[in-house]
Amino acid sequence: MSKKLITLTINRExxxxxxxDNELLSNVLHDTLALTGTKYGCGTGECGACTVLVxxxxxxxxxxxxxxxxxxxxTTIEGVAPKVGxxxxxxxxxxxxxxxxxxxxxxxxxxxxxxxxxxxxKPSEEEIREAIRGNICRCTGYxxxxxxxxxxxxxxxxxx
Numbered sequence: 173m174s175k176k177l178i179t180l181t182i183n184r185e186x187x188x189x190x191x192x193d194n195e196l197l198s199n200v201l202h203d204t205l206a207l208t209g210t211k212y213g214c215g216t217g218e219c220g221a222c223t224v225l226v227x228x229x230x231x232x233x234x235x236x237x238x239x240x241x242x243x244x245x246x247t248t249i250e251g252v253a254p255k256v257g258x259x260x261x262x263x264x265x266x267x268x269x270x271x272x273x274x275x276x277x278x279x280x281x282x283x284x285x286x287x288x289x290x291x292x293x294k295p296s297e298e299e300i301r302e303a304i305r306g307n308i309c310r311c312t313g314y315x316x317x318x319x320x321x322x323x324x325x326x327x328x329x330x331x332x
Contacts, residue, residue: 179243
């Protein structure tokens with residue numbers, strides 16, 4: 173298998189990485205670049221733990237080849253906060269509503285919520301549940317996650 177040098181823009185920073193043609197984005201983020209917030213869950217695109225934003229849209233990094241996102245803007249959970257030491261309003265709402273238990277699903281949930289609130293600043297509960305349906309949480313039962321997203325929306329989170 174041949175290796176290829178590509179440039180990825182992740183969290184507003186460019187990274188040159190040498191990858192195999194068949195290397196998954198989740199592996200490049202987690203293993204090569206040490207962005208460990210992106211979680212590897214199922215490996216089949218079923219659980220949403222590996223969700224990142226590519227050009228603002230949520231994608232499943234465990235089924236996305238890294239070479240396919242060269243030239244795109246990738247946002248991981250590490251790039252959500254406005255500054256180091258601060259939290260994004262969605263992250264704050266997750267803390268306030270106790271929407272985090274084990275935390276494994278949280279990065280993917282937050283990135284999906286961010287996408288939803290950019291597209292729809294005042295979603296209904298049904299719209300929130302629809303947006304997060306591809307992200308599995310085995311701990312919370314989703315009620316606190318939905319409340320956190322509603323709280324972020326109620327506080328005018330524009331999430332840009």
